[in-house]
Each structure stands twice: as C-alpha cells, then as structure tokens.
Amino acid sequence: MSESDATELLNLSELEERLGGDNELLEQILELFAETYPESLDEIDAAVAARNADDLRRSAHTLKGMVANLGAQSPMHRAYELETMGKEGTFDDAEAKVAHLRTLVSQFHQALLEVRFPD
Numbered sequence: 367m368s369e370s371d372a373t374e375l376l377n378l379s380e381l382e383e384r385l386g387g388d389n390e391l392l393e394q395i396l397e398l399f400a401e402t403y404p405e406s407l408d409e410i411d412a413a414v415a416a417r418n419a420d421d422l423r424r425s426a427h428t429l430k431g432m433v434a435n436l437g438a439q440s441p442m443h444r445a446y447e448l449e450t451m452g453k454e455g456t457f458d459d460a461e462a463k464v465a466h467l468r469t470l471v472s473q474f475h476q477a478l479l480e481v482r483f484p485d
Contacts, residue, residue, distance in 0.1 A: 374440045375470065376477045381437035387483040395436065396478055403432060403475065407468055410448060414460045422460075423452025429467075433474060441470040 385391050406429040413421035430445035444467040451460060 375438065375474045376481075377437040377439055378481065381481065382483055384435070384437065385483070389483050389485075392478075392481060392483065399432065399436065399478070400475065403429065403471055406432065407464075407471065410464055410467070413452070414457060414464055417457055419452045419455040419457075421452070422457075423449050426452055429471070433471065436474075436478065438474050441467065441474045444470055 381392075385395070406425060409425035410422065410429065413419075413425055426445045426449035430442055430449055433441040433445060444463065448460070448463055448467065451457065451463075
C-alpha cells in the first residue's frame, strides 16, 4: 500500500490526537474494533440482501461512526454513501459498494495494526 493510499484510509495525526498518543488505549480500541466491525458489515450485507432501507441506513451509520472515530477516511465516505442509500431507499449497485466497503475496512484494519505512536 502506498503512502497516499494509507493516507486515504487513515488520518494518523487525527488518530494520535484523539487518543493522546496512548499506545495502550490504541491496542484496546483495536481489539474492540476487530471484534465489532465484521458484525456491522454482516448487518449491512443482510440489509442489502433484504432490500431493507432502514436497516441499511442504521447499520451503515453505525459503521461510519466507528471508522470515523478512528480517523478513517475512505471507509467513512463509503459507509456514508451506503447510509445515504438507506435514507433514500435506493439499492443501485449496493452489493458492489458493500464489497468495496469490506475491502476498505479490511485495509483500514490492517493499517491500524501497524500504527505505533512515538513514546
């Protein structure tokens, strides 16, 4: 992953500021994120499969907040796009957008695993 790709996935300075450069807190948050994001993605998948706009809006909003709070860029924008689709009740190309979101969140998670704040 190039540095510009990583920048689109993760705003490191924002994350460091939010966490006060605390590596122990970062590890705890990473553990919680790793436990919760797969379920959120599964909920988004299920909402798209069922064509349930309210569930799509709610699930995408939850994931958007999760990744935004961790300094994500691209995953947040993709989740927002899906949230908006839920608000509007549209499902055009939703499966492909969810697949792309899965990829972005996975890449974001991998980028987070490499973060270490200076002591």
